[in-house]
Amino acid sequence: MEPRHTQDDAPLMPDRFHEECGVVGVFGHPEAANLVYLSLYALQHRGQESAGIVSAKDSVLISHRGLGLVADVFSEEIIRKLEGPAAIGHNRYSTSGQTLLKNTQPFVVEYAGGGLAVAHNGNLVNAVELRGRLQERGAIFQSTVDTEVLIHLIAASPGKRVVDRIVDALREVRGAYSLVFLTPHELIAVRDPNGFRPLVLGRIKDAVVVASESCALDLIDAKYEREVEPGEVLRVTAAGIESFHPFPPAPPTRCIFEYIYFSRPDSRVYDRSVYEVRKQFGRQLAIEQPADADIVIPVPDSGMPAALGYAEQAGLRFEMGLIRNHYVGRTFIEPQDAIRHFGVRVKLNAQADLLRGKRVVVVDDSIVRGTTSRKIVHMVRNAGAREVHMRISSPPTIGSCFYGVDTPTPEELIASSNSVDAIRDFITADSLGFLSESGMYSFLQSGQHNGFCAACFTGRYPVPVTDQGRTHQLRLFEARDR
Amino acid sequence: MEPRHTQDDAPLMPDRFHEECGVVGVFGHPEAANLVYLSLYALQHRGQESAGIVSAKDSVLISHRGLGLVADVFSEEIIRKLEGPAAIGHNRYSTSGQTLLKNTQPFVVEYAGGGLAVAHNGNLVNAVELRGRLQERGAIFQSTVDTEVLIHLIAASPGKRVVDRIVDALREVRGAYSLVFLTPHELIAVRDPNGFRPLVLGRIKDAVVVASESCALDLIDAKYEREVEPGEVLRVTAAGIESFHPFPPAPPTRCIFEYIYFSRPDSRVYDRSVYEVRKQFGRQLAIEQPADADIVIPVPDSGMPAALGYAEQAGLRFEMGLIRNHYVGRTFIEPQDAIRHFGVRVKLNAQADLLRGKRVVVVDDSIVRGTTSRKIVHMVRNAGAREVHMRISSPPTIGSCFYGVDTPTPEELIASSNSVDAIRDFITADSLGFLSESGMYSFLQSGQHNGFCAACFTGRYPVPVTDQGRTHQLRLFEARDR
């Protein structure tokens, strides 16, 4: 029998923002690749389309990458071949299939400085411009990924040490990046000055671990140490860890959506428990958007913590009114005599015995296009609910992300051109309430809403995106070589 | 990309009882096989090792069976070939692999009465004796499944109509059976007089549906009608449904474990909501086994409803202290420098930020060998919990099941030879409490504990099992042809 997997939020994926990557690195452990492999598995929710690991043994980099889930890409035999005391890994979410194997990370190259591998979470907003400039100088590009631009800059740097070349190169780029580099003898981790994407530091015995989220540390029984700071460069060698802050300081603008939806609830991200922040979203939502109701139910699983917080705050009973089918595959064969709300129904079932005659608060984490919410409201109502009150534990999403998250165009975002009332009508709920932007920051002691990027809610982009970057983004590259 | 699946309770499967089958039948719908396919998918939790569908078109039975999950066994092309207005299906849990494809159901045979297919959930306790007798008369056996005995009895019956032959045959067998038969022109559903295994009846437009649980009806948007009664025979033809009660009445002894663990929480089984019964288990457990604690957490997902009930009754905060990884495969590659509690850790993560310093009630549905509970207690304590109080929403399991459930031998059941205190010590909990046998029936209006089989808790077997049946069970058959 083959291994089996699911995507927890597969039910709602078509109607969610998508994280683009998970990265991880281990230095100083005899089974580095195996630990990286397990860490990638813990970070599987950050990218399901491809996975890769590169290990360093003596003067050699050994790599394996493939399309699919971590458990499918790696076998015991492959892990055994990824020898050496250091390794880095990458999970990628991407929009298309087989032909993009070349875009799979970590990238591995050889250049004048020797062998170099890199895993990248984020997006460089000036990649198009840089790529053009590099090509003028004779560079060739084999992928459509912005990370390749970075490697060219590193190779072109006059720096002597790899870490100097990397810093040199990063001075030319703008945007979001949590990066893990591997050379035959060192591991270098960098987080952009804004700290858009998360990155944490941990230890397992004497070995150093960096990973996108702390849940990766938990699985391998590593000790969480701290967040890698925005703008920090960590160089890990046999001699230990060195920390630099070579970039001009910038106001931190960590992605708030990691708290809303991306990160696993059991992770620490930005030095806070994601689960606790989400519960607080729910509590605040109950204060801002109360409902005269009998029970509170989450849209599983992502709406769970906020629903618990809402129910607690509102003093309402929490129930699992929607039950997930855990054997979810990509597609199911629907009869021609179509079944109502089939797409959601194969993933969720509304409990009639529980919902019948009730006034129900349904808590979800976000609304993107609105189509899934509409189906859920229908299902809950058809199961007998007397009233359906939709509560969303984030503000309306109105803008695309240019910092490493796959988002629909603004035209596709229902909230970009519709009022809350119009959305409520579209999803056929009795009432609809979003968390306010300021309420979103109630989890901060200060209560002050700064330190975070909330561009997708506000349209205020902390790092400017040129029209070229906006329009072309990855597309331009892909146009050239599908 | 391949479809992806998971097994919801895969985390704990090695330490759970296993349901052995799900059955379903649809009569009178132009897309019968497609509806059966979806129903099997909804019943996937009842058996993951093989799946099969047989459809009836004109005078022909068309079958497809295979090893694996429903979504893997059937493609759109295969479903298209399973033409006709009637079909039956089967999911099977089995202990071994490829070589047992021959045991995959539905069985399809040709005999003097024509073509016949059958799907069986249950176990015939006198199969060994009957098999011996049939062989004396010249019968040959190609599988190691008790259902084949039944088909021989049907073929040997002097009855004219298929339904008469079936009743005739069933008069000779003892044990548990929810059966769905298909001939080219009729569908026949039977539930044994004790009603050991569940079976429900529903409608989708004019078509008739029978299925192990009501969640199968929900997915295909069929209307739940009622439980098929213990001892009832339903014959469905183009002329409509006929109902018979041809067997001597017996006291109903429905399997209580369907409520404890097997059935999906969103199903109606034995005309009650499984979710509601489980919440009541939890409430009663809180009354019987209170704990001086700060929070209540479930072992996800099976412990969820009981934990909600416990928390409600006890007035304690409910939290998701254990988070599941939803990308669970069969096996993961563990480093040689082994990780603590690896087997559970790849599936569950304990939330340190939540548990730190807390007195925690952990609610699970059952304890089989105790090894998983022990790992969970360790994980919760390592995450910082001050006290760990394990509460089990069923009585201690002390006996094997002979009515269609795969159970360990009594020697493997920790509760068969250990006191509650000894088990508590083994699992290293601060306290351990089980639901009492009588408390288990608190969900009944009467409060009287009858109408159910609880042999695995009590050792009282409602249908006698001979030593031969006990010792040999399926084993004897398998010994002959692995």
Next chain:
Amino acid sequence: MEPRHTQDDAPLMPDRFHEECGVVGVFGHPEAANLVYLSLYALQHRGQESAGIVSAKDSVLISHRGLGLVADVFSEEIIRKLEGPAAIGHNRYSTSGQTLLKNTQPFVVEYAGGGLAVAHNGNLVNAVELRGRLQERGAIFQSTVDTEVLIHLIAASPGKRVVDRIVDALREVRGAYSLVFLTPHELIAVRDPNGFRPLVLGRIKDAVVVASESCALDLIDAKYEREVEPGEVLRVTAAGIESFHPFPPAPPTRCIFEYIYFSRPDSRVYDRSVYEVRKQFGRQLAIEQPADADIVIPVPDSGMPAALGYAEQAGLRFEMGLIRNHYVGRTFIEPQDAIRHFGVRVKLNAQADLLRGKRVVVVDDSIVRGTTSRKIVHMVRNAGAREVHMRISSPPTIGSCFYGVDTPTPEELIASSNSVDAIRDFITADSLGFLSESGMYSFLQSGQHNGFCAACFTGRYPVPVTDQGRTHQLRLFEARDR
């Protein structure tokens, strides 16, 4: 990388008769299953759709069967599990796919006499009648294969010893059978009194081997001993080999097509070298059907020996004018702007440099529908041949086979309703010559054409086939359960 295989005569399969099975048995060797596996691989040309092995260890029969080539069905791990000093195996050619896994052999059953496995090459012409009679007595049938009828007869026999039951059962059947049976302690091989299908006996050290053709013995380095005689029953036990002739003697009618096409050229079949017989066909063909030509070329690979014989006898130069592509798969993607003779061209290429301006004799072993011959004549002529003279090393095929070979209906056989001249015109050859029926026997010292079944050439069926057997053959069974 996966193993790779081809079908040697795949090029021409759509226009060839098809052998239906290869059988093999080994007794008395510690690695019996491994030897059976290799023997099946050597007999792969006799059946490519499924393969199976059953071994006997102590009182247990262990089986593995699957769809596909031997090398795909069996892994090292599976072979290891097929323990014990005796084993039998089977290759099967069948017309349809997955759903007929149930028809895969060897069959394994348990009946009053214990465990029994059987592998069958041939066809029972009275299977339909027997099946009907057995069903009247209460028998159930799970496959559509005539072998199942035989097992029922064995189970119904009053005989004490297995060998007595088998002989008993075989007295009731008519038709073609080379059978290998396995019980936990003995191997029994039987060839029908007419000796339709081949079966040879060999030794590897102290172990006994039976197989359809001697090439199976060669691969495992076993010593060829002799043909199992028509009507002979061999019982092999730890005590040695016993030979019986329990059936009334019948005139032997060995299938002549084994010499024409089915058997591998390097096999001894009916105690003669297949290669030598084919060369003699070619020599005789040159005498009967000379051609005024420059070179002789075979249709590879099956026409090779006859072409060598033809060239030798005619004193003409032998050349490889048609070259095979050895990387042949099932299907290739043809452009919409279709390529001439694509179906043959992907498998064969005509050598223009060699053929240009030549008068060419093309030697093939048989013509079935004529469509392939037509394409080959076109290709050879387009490559520049001045004249194309087709010579066939067998007589025109006019009748179907009912003795275990998959043949088209007479309507599809071009020679059943067309003169040689008409066929020549259809295939567009300059001349066409078949071997005469009497000439076909020139390889016999006596020169007398008896001892062989040539019904497909003559329409004279040595064992009568009833209309029922003729019309229904396997079809009837399959109609009931596709």
Next chain:
Amino acid sequence: MEPRHTQDDAPLMPDRFHEECGVVGVFGHPEAANLVYLSLYALQHRGQESAGIVSAKDSVLISHRGLGLVADVFSEEIIRKLEGPAAIGHNRYSTSGQTLLKNTQPFVVEYAGGGLAVAHNGNLVNAVELRGRLQERGAIFQSTVDTEVLIHLIAASPGKRVVDRIVDALREVRGAYSLVFLTPHELIAVRDPNGFRPLVLGRIKDAVVVASESCALDLIDAKYEREVEPGEVLRVTAAGIESFHPFPPAPPTRCIFEYIYFSRPDSRVYDRSVYEVRKQFGRQLAIEQPADADIVIPVPDSGMPAALGYAEQAGLRFEMGLIRNHYVGRTFIEPQDAIRHFGVRVKLNAQADLLRGKRVVVVDDSIVRGTTSRKIVHMVRNAGAREVHMRISSPPTIGSCFYGVDTPTPEELIASSNSVDAIRDFITADSLGFLSESGMYSFLQSGQHNGFCAACFTGRYPVPVTDQGRTHQLRLFEARDR
């Protein structure tokens, strides 16, 4: 059922030189990719490890590459996506597995000149030096293949037109190359001035086809036109074909091993029929190395034409004394009680009835390590041959190839350190004869041995190979990133 394939000379692959690539290009046909796909299939013998196709549609290059045989890498759906009127393709033989997907060709890059794809057959002997120099200038390398060096040189060229850049770049490289380039609007084919590797030009209607061998043209029904000349550059655009000879002329040194073994016998290579040249090798071998024998048998299939020539010249009977099993997979499971000559025996069977008592000439195309020849001699003798006379239709191989062929080190070549007598003793033949170097050129009208590279026989390398190139070859690159 899966497609099935074989490797014709798989039997002897472990003991053969290996071709490294096949290339093909089609310009001006609406189904260019489909024709390229079929051409690659016809060239499958030149490389079985990976395959790739790139098509050009409007301004876009569309690519698909994968590990495995052509028929496995491409599906109908993939071919459909490779739209456009021009395409190029590549088959690659490589020594290792999955991790080298990055080395799969055609390469596709984007550089200042736009999109460019390239397929390469050959080897650049100064790639290591060039790679070092390019890295100094900031180039990064993602593969371990010399072709990547070439692309960097093209990108760095100041040339305006792509063809100028290519010529510019090629002026810097030394070694063997038959190259096919594709841009969105043109196809460029180049053969190195020495003409080491073959390349032919053909037409299919108005479309232009280039391919390694003419058998690719035959399969797609294209007309063979001529050899692309050594040093010739062909630029194919919508305006037609332009031909250049931009390089200083060099004495042609076409690889003679294409005639000995690499090319398909039905191909025209270097404007001669491979089959005819091989037959002449056999005739000359019979003159130089006669044998007092009864029959001549080839080692199939590669020894076939030479054996026919030998038999013709010697007036001896030609027979198929060794028969191939056509269902050859990669590996077969051998019993522990090992079978003699198992490795060869699973692929070839010696015909005892034919060989018994005979004096046999065995004709093979080359001897590399001698181990396979030894097994063949044993098999033929064990089958009863009285005398075994091995005749090799090429001179002893004593040197490695640095021009695009995978060869063992000289230490592994038996002839590099052993006399013919010693080799004869090793392989246990009664006599052994090789074709003389001068005799090898008897197929030339002039009889003069020039115009060919025979370095593997003579040790005289027409293009100098530095120690660095010799020692490091591809290895150095691979050391850095396995």
